[in-house]
Amino acid sequence: MTALPDNSVDYELKPTALVLRAFAYTGTAFCLLFVLNNFLIFWQGWPGVDVLFAHYGLLGMNPLSSALEGVELTLGWVQLVVYTGSIVASIVFVLMTRSRSMHTDSETMALLAAYIVRSAFWTILLIGVADITISFLRIEGFMEQLFGLGLTKELGRASYRGIHVHYPLVAIGFIIGLFTRSLGFIWLAFLIVLAELLIVIARFVFSYEQAFMGDLVRFWYAGLFLFASAYTLIEEGHVRVDILYTGFSESGKAWSNTIGSLILGIPVCWIILIFGMWGNSNLINAPLLSYEVTQNGYGMFVKYLMAGFLMIYAVSMMIQFIGYFLSNASILLGEPQPPEKEKPEDNMNSGSALLDAMDTNEQKV
Numbered sequence: 001m002t003a004l005p006d007n008s009v010d011y012e013l014k015p016t017a018l019v020l021r022a023f024a025y026t027g028t029a030f031c032l033l034f035v036l037n038n039f040l041i042f043w044q045g046w047p048g049v050d051v052l053f054a055h056y057g058l059l060g061m062n063p064l065s066s067a068l069e070g071v072e073l074t075l076g077w078v079q080l081v082v083y084t085g086s087i088v089a090s091i092v093f094v095l096m097t098r099s100r101s102m103h104t105d106s107e108t109m110a111l112l113a114a115y116i117v118r119s120a121f122w123t124i125l126l127i128g129v130a131d132i133t134i135s136f137l138r139i140e141g142f143m144e145q146l147f148g149l150g151l152t153k154e155l156g157r158a159s160y161r162g163i164h165v166h167y168p169l170v171a172i173g174f175i176i177g178l179f180t181r182s183l184g185f186i187w188l189a190f191l192i193v194l195a196e197l198l199i200v201i202a203r204f205v206f207s208y209e210q211a212f213m214g215d216l217v218r219f220w221y222a223g224l225f226l227f228a229s230a231y232t233l234i235e236e237g238h239v240r241v242d243i244l245y246t247g248f249s250e251s252g253k254a255w256s257n258t259i260g261s262l263i264l265g266i267p268v269c270w271i272i273l274i275f276g277m278w279g280n281s282n283l284i285n286a287p288l289l290s291y292e293v294t295q296n297g298y299g300m301f302v303k304y305l306m307a308g309f310l311m312i313y314a315v316s317m318m319i320q321f322i323g324y325f326l327s328n329a330s331i332l333l334g335e336p337q338p339p340e341k342e343k344p345e346d347n348m349n350s351g352s353a354l355l356d357a358m359d360t361n362e363q364k365v
Contacts (some may be wrong), residue, residue, distance in 0.1 A: 020329050021105055024095045024322045027266070028109065029086035031318050032272070035311065037079060040276045049083060052076035102330035103337065113230045113316045119177030120312045121188060124223040124305075126169040128216055131222045131300045134161070135212035139298045158291035158301045163357055168307065185228055192220045212301035219302050230316035233324065254331040261325040269318035276310055284311055363365025 022049065040046040052073075134155055152231040160182040194219045202208045238322045245256060276284035286292070287307035294303050 014333060017102055017330075017333055017335070018094055018098070018352035020326065021100075021102060022091050024105060024109070025093060026087050027110070027172070027322055028319055029090055031269075031315055032084055032085070033083060034273060034277075035315060037083075038285070040075075040079070042280050042289060043270050046079060047072050047076040049076065049080050052080055061142075073128045098202055101335055102326045102333070103335060106323040106327035106330070109319050109326065113320040113323070115177055116312065116316045116319070117227045118180060119174040120227050120316075121173075121185070121223065121311075122176045122180065123170050124220060124227075125172030125188065125191070126173055127166050127302060127305065128219055128300075130165055130169060131161070131302055132212050132216050134165070135215075135298060135300050136210070139210055139212070158293045158304070161301050162304070164325065185224065185231070188220060188224050192217060192224065195220065211294065215294065215300035219300065219306065222306050222309050226313040227316070229313055230320040233317065233320050250331065253329040257328040258325055258332065261321045261328070265321035265324070266318055269314040269321065272310060272314040273318075276314075284308065 037046075037048065041048045134143070137146065138152065138156065143155065147155075155165075193215070199209065199213050199217070202213065245253065248256060276282050277284065280289055284307050287304040290304065291301070292304040292307070293299070293301045
């Protein structure tokens with residue numbers, strides 16, 4: 001094995017590393033495509049790969065009573081080609097980047113997970129501020145004076161507010177996530193404290209309390225704990241039973257982390273996604289499709305988004321588990337490790353780090 005500059009390793013003699021890298025990129029692509037495919041099926045009416053297989057009676061499935069025709073059949077094939085193409089693209093990329101180290105791939109996975117979490121944080125920050133403002137204006141009767149009766153009624157419907165207010169803010173949050181330099185967990189925690197303080201002051205000083213005030217705290221609390229999980233995993237911050245682990249050698253710890261990621265971490269994330277998004281009545285899909293809100297009509301209309309927090313949690317954790325798997329597998333395969341590993345917070349706090357890393361890696365290759 002010949003060490004190359006810039007933390008790259010020649011893997012011509014290590015076919016196992018090629019297989020593991022292909023597995024990692026395929027797993028990441030499948031995870032992201034699963035979420036995209038879920039949106040296409042349940043929001044856009046695409047048939048899905050399983051329906052396509054049933055159409056032809058493949059994999060032991062019973063043929064559909066009403067066969068797919070025309071556009072639906074074409075869309076089903078498009079979904080199948082995209083899934084198959086992700087496997088081919090992953091293998092081709094790995095073969096074209098034989099000198100790329102597994103440790104570098106692990107850092108790329110961490111950057112991708114960081115981008116998703118960072119964008120999700122900005123999304124709930126923007127939506128929280130916007131939605132509580134709308135709820136306050138509605139309940140105090142200012143909305144009709146400012147925007148008219150028609151828009152006031154529309155903003156009182158969860159589906160309208162979700163499509164015209166929340167989802168545009170989601171897009172803005174993911175754009176901001178490309179350029180910001182901080183995840184902002186400390187600021188989110190600080191804002192939660194302020195929101196709680198506002199409730200206390202308003203209740204005991206001014207005898208004023210509305211449902212949307214508690215909704216905002218729960219909304220941000222849920223995001224804080226679920227979105228921070230992948231970040232905590234990168235920093236080795238999760239609670240670990242160290243009775244045996246602390247006595248392991250470096251190789252033993254690498255085996256423990258590799259096996260744990262492969263048979264515990266990644267499967268749990270897939271279980272959350274599959275059981276939460278496999279059908280339109282599942283735990284994650286049902287609230288999102290129905291724009292579920294609290295029973296108090298003048299609270300915040302964000303309860304359905306909190307179901308989506310589980311999706312963000314599962315996706316970000318799975319990508320980070322894949323990166324964790326690669327970094328520990330690189331130790332087992334004898335890949336030279338960098339003298340000083342880059343601090344996780346450096347990866348997480350770089351707003352445009354994902355794009356910069358891609359450019360740097362292309363130069364390496």
